[in-house]
Amino acid sequence: MRINAIRPTFAIFKDKMSMESNKLLIYNSLLKKKEVFEPMHAPHVGMYVCGPTVYGDAHLGHARPAITFDLLFRYLTHLGYKVRYVRNITDVGHLEHDADEGEDKIAKKARLESVEPMEIVQYYTTRYHHNMEQLNVLPPSIEPHASGHIMEQQAFIERILQAGYAYESNGSVYFDLRKYARDFDYGKLSGHVIEEQLNNTRALDGQDEKRFPLDFALWKKAAPEHIMHWPSRWSEGFPGWHLECSVMSTRYLGEAFDIHGGGMDLMFPHHECEIAQSTAALGHESVRYWMHNNMITIDGQKMGKSLGNFITLNEFFSGEHPKLQRAYSPMTIRFFILQAHYRSTVDFTNEALQASEKGLQRLLAGIRMLDRLQPSATSTADVSQLQARCYEAMNDDLNSPMVIAHLFDGLRIINLVHDGKATLSGDDLAQLRQTYHTFAFDILGLKDEETGSSHQTLINDLISYILEIRQNAKQQKDYATSDQIRDRLQTLGVELKDRKDGTDWNLKV
Numbered sequence: 001m002r003i004n005a006i007r008p009t010f011a012i013f014k015d016k017m018s019m020e021s022n023k024l025l026i027y028n029s030l031l032k033k034k035e036v037f038e039p040m041h042a043p044h045v046g047m048y049v050c051g052p053t054v055y056g057d058a059h060l061g062h063a064r065p066a067i068t069f070d071l072l073f074r075y076l077t078h079l080g081y082k083v084r085y086v087r088n089i090t091d092v093g094h095l096e097h098d099a100d101e102g103e104d105k106i107a108k109k110a111r112l113e114s115v116e117p118m119e120i121v122q123y124y125t126t127r128y129h130h131n132m133e134q135l136n137v138l139p140p141s142i143e144p145h146a147s148g149h150i151m152e153q154q155a156f157i158e159r160i161l162q163a164g165y166a167y168e169s170n171g172s173v174y175f176d177l178r179k180y181a182r183d184f185d186y187g188k189l190s191g192h193v194i195e196e197q198l199n200n201t202r203a204l205d206g207q208d209e210k211r212f213p214l215d216f217a218l219w220k221k222a223a224p225e226h227i228m229h230w231p232s233r234w235s236e237g238f239p240g241w242h243l244e245c246s247v248m249s250t251r252y253l254g255e256a257f258d259i260h261g262g263g264m265d266l267m268f269p270h271h272e273c274e275i276a277q278s279t280a281a282l283g284h285e286s287v288r289y290w291m292h293n294n295m296i297t298i299d300g301q302k303m304g305k306s307l308g309n310f311i312t313l314n315e316f317f318s319g320e321h322p323k324l325q326r327a328y329s330p331m332t333i334r335f336f337i338l339q340a341h342y343r344s345t346v347d348f349t350n351e352a353l354q355a356s357e358k359g360l361q362r363l364l365a366g367i368r369m370l371d372r373l374q375p376s377a378t379s380t381a382d383v384s385q386l387q388a389r390c391y392e393a394m395n396d397d398l399n400s401p402m403v404i405a406h407l408f409d410g411l412r413i414i415n416l417v418h419d420g421k422a423t424l425s426g427d428d429l430a431q432l433r434q435t436y437h438t439f440a441f442d443i444l445g446l447k448d449e450e451t452g453s454s455h456q457t458l459i460n461d462l463i464s465y466i467l468e469i470r471q472n473a474k475q476q477k478d479y480a481t482s483d484q485i486r487d488r489l490q491t492l493g494v495e496l497k498d499r500k501d502g503t504d505w506n507l508k509v
């Protein structure tokens with residue numbers, strides 16, 4: 001197994017914002033306003049994000065929450081917080097149309113392809129991880145599977161039953177929404193009102209098991225043809241879809257934690273039901289800050305698997321889809337998503353993606369140029385504001401488009417210095433480099449695909465430096481050192497080829 005997910009080591013630099021002096025504002029969907037982020041147990045931060053239901057390839061709509069919360073994870077880590085980031089894998093209980101009746105999405109796919117449900121889960125989870133790695137999305141700290149927490153889900157149902165907010169009916173257990181709504185504020189996140197929903201609810205098969213049409217399943221008795229089921233004291237069955245997130249967030253982050261994230265489409269019913277379950281079981285709410293990313297639209301409609309209008313990430317990377325004029329690289333997709341604020345909608349068009357691609361190339365070319373600039377004795381350009389402006393933008397509810405705009409502004413200075421029309425002192429040049437590397441690579445999570453990665457740039461620089469030392473040795477006729485360097489590099493897989501005016505190198509692997 002390849003371990004590709006290397007946690008970036010974030011440079012600590014002298015005027016870096018620390019978590020104490022930093023005032024990060026985040027928009028709390030529950031209160032519908034921006035609030036200063038104050039974790040319950042600083043420097044520790046607990047963060048839970050709803051992950052994918054693994055029955056198909058990830059599409060552009062999946063990339064958005066993954067990148068949004070990766071940006072938050074990276075920024076909090078950069079500020080010095082120790083973040084425990086939990087993102088689940090839904091591998092059971094998510095029924096068609098997100099309802100309480102119908103076939104399990106994974107079991108259906110397994111039936112259609114004549115394989116075990118867990119083969120479907122494994123196959124798409126692996127592909128999801130690969131796509132995330134391509135997008136440079138860091139893996140979460142814990143990635144729990146719903147099917148691995150059946151016991152905990154049953155214990156949670158018992159707590160809700162004991163508290164009196166659930167009832168058993170014909171081997172299934174349902175959440176008693178009317179009772180809950182009498183005692184607590186149901187609908188506080190999404191603004192849904194029970195009476196309104198009643199008017200919009202059609203009668204569903206099997207609804208007679210419920211006391212009230214909007215009650216939702218915590219445990220479902222499995223029909224004979226249902227292949228994913230576990231024993232319980234109620235029936236041979238499976239947990240309801242909403243339950244896993246209440247259970248796994250409590251299991252790994254405690255009965256109260258800092259951040260819960262997900263796409264806006266999950267606000268209702270999923271997150272509303274999560275709040276109800278956790279509040280019923282624990283007696284109090286568990287989440288301090290709710291964060292939701294907006295949707296990606298295509299031809300003005302939400303891109304979604306259930307709507308059938310989605311383009312998978314693999315299709316973007318290969319260009320093989322009728323709606324795509326050509327292929328787009330993972331970093332173009334990442335940059336395209338970061339160019340919009342996470343709470344705004346993003347409309348997919350080929351033109352927009354091509355503009356993002358150009359913008360990204362311009363930014364990366366600027367950083368490459370910056371890395372080659374030579375310092376002067378004094379500075380004639382002021383670079384002191386850029387870093388502070390980037391922090392200000394990030395602190396304003398992760399305003400990534402504003403950070404990108406500031407980084408574009410700074411390219412002007414880089415070009416002037418490059419053209420000999422301005423100078424930068426060693427300190428200023430170092431600070432400018434740090435600002436670009438920190439914000440573009442560490443925080444926005446971009447990679448220079450042209451040179452492979454930011455690590456590749458470092459490798460190139462290190463080898464150039466070693467060759468410089470070897471060249472000096474040769475000039476001083478210290479052939480022993482020069483040969484030693486050549487031989488040592490050779491054993492490390494770096495082949496040197498001396499020319500009249502320099503040395504070329506190649507990696508053997």
Ligand SMILES: [Zn+2]
Binds near residue numbers: 245
């Ligand atoms: Zn969830």
